[in-house]
Amino acid sequence: xxxxxxxxxxxxxxxxxxxxxxxxxxxxxxxxxxxxxxxxxxxxxxxxxxxxxxxxxxxxxxxxxxxxxxxxxxxxxxxxxxxxxxxxxxxxxxxxxxxxxxxxxxxxxxxxxxxxxxxxxxxxxxxxxxxxxxxxxxxxxxxxxxxxxxxxxxxxxxxxxxxxxxxxxxxxxxxxxxxxxxxxxxxxxxxxxxxxxxxxxxxxxxxxxxxxxxxxxxxxxxxxxxxxxxxxxxxxxxxxxxxxxxxxxxxxxxxxxxxxxxxxxxxxxxxxxxxxxxxxxxxxxxxxxxxxxxxxxxxxxxxxxxxxxxxxxxxxxxxxxxxxxxxxxxxxxxxxxxxxxxxxxxxxxxxxxxxxxxxxxxxxxxxxxxxxxxxxxxxxxxxxxxxxxxxxxxxx
Numbered sequence: 001x002x003x004x005x006x007x008x009x010x011x012x013x014x015x016x017x018x019x020x021x022x023x024x025x026x027x028x029x030x031x032x033x034x035x036x037x038x039x040x041x042x043x044x045x046x047x048x049x050x051x052x053x054x055x056x057x058x059x060x061x062x063x064x065x066x067x068x069x070x071x072x073x074x075x076x077x078x079x080x081x082x083x084x085x086x087x088x089x090x091x092x093x094x095x096x097x098x099x100x101x102x103x104x105x106x107x108x109x110x111x112x113x114x115x116x117x118x119x120x121x122x123x124x125x126x127x128x129x130x131x132x133x134x135x136x137x138x139x140x141x142x143x144x145x146x147x148x149x150x151x152x153x154x155x156x157x158x159x160x161x162x163x164x165x166x167x168x169x170x171x172x173x174x175x176x177x178x179x180x181x182x183x184x185x186x187x188x189x190x191x192x193x194x195x196x197x198x199x200x201x202x203x204x205x206x207x208x209x210x211x212x213x214x215x216x217x218x219x220x221x222x223x224x225x226x227x228x229x230x231x232x233x234x235x236x237x238x239x240x241x242x243x244x245x246x247x248x249x250x251x252x253x254x255x256x257x258x259x260x261x262x263x264x265x266x267x268x269x270x271x272x273x274x275x276x277x278x279x280x281x282x283x284x285x286x287x288x289x290x291x292x293x294x295x296x297x298x299x300x301x302x303x304x305x306x307x308x309x310x311x312x313x314x315x316x317x318x319x320x321x322x323x324x325x326x327x328x329x330x331x332x333x334x335x336x337x338x339x340x341x342x343x344x345x346x347x348x349x350x351x352x353x354x355x356x357x358x359x360x361x362x363x364x365x366x367x368x369x370x371x372x373x374x375x376x377x378x379x380x381x382x383x384x385x386x387x388x389x390x391x392x393x394x395x396x
Contacts, residue, residue, distance in 0.1 A: 012349070014341035017147060020348060024108045036101040040156055043094045048163040050087050051319060055171060057083060058315045063308030098152055106148045113140045113347065122354045130350035135231045139347045146340035150333050157326055165323035169194055171316040175309050179299060196295045197317055201324035204284050208328040211280060215273040216335040222266035223339040229259040274332075284325075292317035 025033045057079055064072030117123050117136055126133060133139075176193030180186040189195065236243065236252050243252055292314040299305035322329075 012342045012346050014338045014345060016345045016348075017341040020345070021105070021109050021148065021151075023112070024105050027108070029104060029108050032104050033101070036097055036104065039097045040094065040101065040152075041159065043090055043097060044156060044159045044163065047087070047090045047094065047160060048167055050083060050090060051164065052167050052171075054080075054083050054087070055168070055312055055315050055319065059175070059308040059312035061308070062311040063306060066307040094156070098156055102149045102152045105152065106145055109148060110140055110144050113144065113344075116348070116351050120355065122351055125354040126350055129354040133346060133350040135227060135234055136347055136350070138227070138230055139343050143340040143343045143347075147337060147344050150337040154330065154334070154337075157330065161323040161326035164319055168316040168320040168323065169197070172197060172313060172320060175316070176296070176313055177299075177305075193292065193295060193313055193317065196291070197320045197324070200288075200291055201321055204280070204321075205325055205328050207280055208277065208325075208331065211276050212273070212328070212331050215270070215277070215332065216338065218266065218269045218273055219332070219335040220339045220342075222263070222270055223336070223343070225259070225262045225266045227343070229256070229263055232256055232259055277331075288321050289314060289318055 024030075025037075057076065061073070061076035061080070063069075064076055117140065123136070126136065172193040173191035176191060178188050178190045179192040180188050233256060236256070243249060293310065296305060296310045296313055300307070300310050327334075
């Protein structure tokens with residue numbers, strides 16, 4: 001397979017990153033990986049259970065208020081204190097377990113890539129074999145972190161969203177009951193609050209998807225521009241003596257300023273996209289707790305629904321929306337993860353390019369080793385290839 005060119009870099013799929021990183025659960029770190037993963041899953045289940053208990057508390061507390069039951073109100077305050085303490089404890093344990101898993105996974109993958117980078121002296125061969133891959137050290141130090149840490153948070157968030165959706169949709173269906181629309185004979189809609197929640201989620205999520213689609217590409221362009229700037233600055237530092245000797249400071253400064261201009265342009269595009277999304281997101285935050293109250297108002301005014309169940313439905317509606325909108329709430333972070341995962345996958349592809357290019361390097365680099373203008377890295381790469389071939393040659 002020929003080395004990737006610059007224009008092909010954006011076509012790299014982030015999917016192979018999973019195959020690269022899943023060894024964390026099957027290698028020597030498997031015990032730590034599975035222990036922390038099991039702890040996180042358990043905490044997610046406990047967290048949803050606590051949220052369901054808080055939802056039920058809404059019904060009992062507001063029913064006590066409606067009935068002017070002072071003892072019930074006082075008991076409700078005590079119950080809320082215990083539930084708040086339990087929620088805080090579960091949240092703290094979740095953060096601790098999540099960060100431990102992120103740190104361990106990142107450390108494992110970084111070590112793997114470092115060994116691959118240094119093995120067979122790929123760090124010397126890659127500048128010639130895969131010139132399109134900028135700053136391998138930055139990809140290992142930074143992009144691995146950005147590609148690993150969100151995956152753990154996505155997994156926890158998605159599991160929590162699925163369990164919450166199941167739990168709170170059930171509450172909406174049971175507590176919301178049936179509403180009869182006016183008309184000839186009346187039209188009964190069982191579990192009407194579930195349909196209200198689904199329709200509302202489709203409207204908001206669909207609009208966010210349409211407006212936010214260009215944001216993914218904008219973030220990828222930003223990450224590429226940032227990487228190009230850092231790569232050029234590293235080259236200036238490494239070639240400082242040659243630049244000073246040829247008095248190329250002004251030319252290099254102009255090139256770096258141009259790179260910085262590209263970074264600023266990409267950030268401005270992201271700012272414009274985020275501005276449009278923020279309008280919709282803020283409107284959604286404002287409307288979300290009000291929509292269920294408006295939907296339940298006819299039943300409450302007709303006397304067929306008490307205040308307690310109505311407030312329970314409102315709280316369940318909000319929780320269900322958080323679950324439905326999980327993907328779009330994480331839209332920007334998914335785009336960031338995709339860009340960094342592509343860069344890590346591109347780095348591992350460059351390792352293969354380095355290994356497959358030995359024969360070509362022997363021919364081209366050793367033949368040009370005395371030619372003017374050959375870079376030191378290329379000459380060193382040629383020497384490494386020749387030395388490796390000599391070392392691999394059978395003795396005697």
